[in-house]
Amino acid sequence: MKIVPHTRPALQVVVLGGGYAGMMAALRLAPYARVTLVDPSDRFTERVRMHELAAGRPDVTHSRARLLHGTGIEHLAARATTLDPDARAVHTDTGRTLRYDRLVYALGSHTTPGGEPGERLYTAETADALHARLCRRPGTLAVVGGGLTGIEMAAEIAEAHPGWKVRLLTGATLGPGLSDRGRAHVRTALDRLRVTVVEGHRVAGADAVDADAVLWTAAMTATGGLARDAGLDTDPATGRIRVDAALRSVSHLDIYAAGDAAAARARRAGALRMACAAALPTGAHAAAAIAAETRGTAPRPLAFSFLIQCVSLGRKDGLVQKVRADDSPREAVLTGRPAAHFKERIIRFTLTFLRLAAHRPGALRLVPWIG
Structure with missing residues (x-):
């Protein structure tokens, strides 16, 4: 009689939000779980280029299908309308309900304007x-x-x-x-x-x-209304989800938060500000923590340090400000055209990191703040 080995069903992971943190988390989780990425857009937006879009750059987006191709990740073009932690379910505006074993909340942040956006x-x-x-x-x-x-x-x-x-x-x-x-x-x-x-x-x-x-x-505010309404512990001032050192919600341990949605802290950096610089590493860390759970090991605490701040000052000028681990400024700076070129390279690297996560995840171990 042939004995068929018992196989555990794949972990079901739902990732809410397809920005830097959500995309990185989904891509890093794909080898370990069945991942559904929930985001209404079929395009990935380079949010760090929005000033270029305002000035006249024709497009700052990329095909999400192309970035996810070959990963096995399902992209559901929808908005999450209700999060039910007790049932481990996400309800969407398409009428579809998603069940999860683990959820990554990466809905990012938005500007809180001083009035009603419109013509002016x-x-x-x-x-x-x-x-x-x-x-x-x-x-x-x-x-x-x-x-x-x-x-x-x-x-x-x-x-x-x-x-x-x-x-x-x-x-x-x-x-x-x-x-x-x-x-x-x-x-x-x-x-x-x-x-x-x-x-x-x-x-x-x-x-x-x-x-x-x-x-x-x-003013930037975390897109945390869905989490707050679901009863997750959030910071009332910022809307960010309170998390432990592994980026798990302190009130719901089967929910992780990453990017601007997470009130994350690291030993050397302290409280992490809302920024792309923190989104990619926290997305990767949330994925690593969930992967550790699948192996029966305890997730490691987030280790992160700030290195630089990059500022565009038009197409031909810029500022690269060296900072300490806690994001406080050092006096060393790079300015002018070299700084503009350096920032452009940094922005392009963010897409490179996502592509590496999709097709050569082992290479990310060479990037200290992501791998």
Whole structure:
């Protein structure tokens, strides 16, 4: 009599969100589980290029089917409408219900605008609509927010649309996370592009800004409503899911969070800010933790350190700011055209990492902060 060996059914994993963190988590999990990626778009968006899209770059997306080809991952083009942790189920707007053994919550973040987005108020998420407005009659544009997103948007738009008068308004100091040398270079670049910088000017909302168009970059919030409504422990200030060192929800251990949706911490970095720089590593780590579970081993704590901040200042200028492990700035900077070229290479590498995860996952072990 032939004995048929017993085989355990494959782990069912649902990944919510197809951005940097969600794509990396899904791709890294594919060899170990049956993975369903839930995202309404059939295109993967390079969110770090939204300032380029606003300025006139025709497209910042890539075929999701091509990135997932050959991995066995099912892409469900839908939005998750309800998360039921007790039943381990996700309900979608297509009417389909997905059951899971483990879930990765990677729905990212969004800008919280100071008003209702429309003809006059824009955010990074509506960069294509902003570009359409910029191509019509020139006028005045106010960029609200002096962080890296606001700086990149102001510089890119001022360079590509010189007919517009661009102001950057910030309630604090310009580039608060930059060193003195880094901030000085940003000021010089913005002045060269004729961007007026107004510091210490807190704006209550778009209606309080005198401009033909307002670009709001001042507040990012995790897309965590689905998690909060499902009873997961979330940070009320940011909407991020509270997680342990392995990126498991502290209230629901079969749910992991990655990217901007996770209130993640690492021993050397401390609290991780919302950024692509943290999205890829946390997506990879959530996948590694789930894979460890399938092998019956305890997931390792997240090990992550910040290295640099890269800032675009138009197509021919940039800033690469060296930072400590906790993201605080060092004085060392790279500026000008070399910095612009360096940032472009970094952005291209993000897609390279996703392709490696799909087709040569072993190669990612050579990348310390991902592998």
